[in-house]
Amino acid sequence: MTQKNKNLSENLKRLSAISDWFEEREEVDVEEGLKKVKEAIKIIKESKGRLKEIENEFEEVKKEIDEGEEEIA
Numbered sequence: 001m002t003q004k005n006k007n008l009s010e011n012l013k014r015l016s017a018i019s020d021w022f023e024e025r026e027e028v029d030v031e032e033g034l035k036k037v038k039e040a041i042k043i044i045k046e047s048k049g050r051l052k053e054i055e056n057e058f059e060e061v062k063k064e065i066d067e068g069e070e071e072i073a
Contacts, residue, residue: 008054011047015040 018040
């Protein structure tokens with residue numbers, strides 16, 4: 001698994017941990033809750049960026065496959 005893929009997996013684990021943190025509390029400290037929300041937003045932005053990179057990589061692979069099919073035909 002590459003470092004970038006690992007980061008995406010780790011980001012999902014971190015988001016899950018933040019979600020669990022909120023669920024485990026009967027009362028949430030507003031200041032601490034705000035920190036967790038900001039952390040989650042940062043993780044989501046990182047993940048969206050990585051997912052966009054993955055999408056672009058898939059498009060490149062698709063182009064290579066399409067070009068290979070054209071050479072065969």
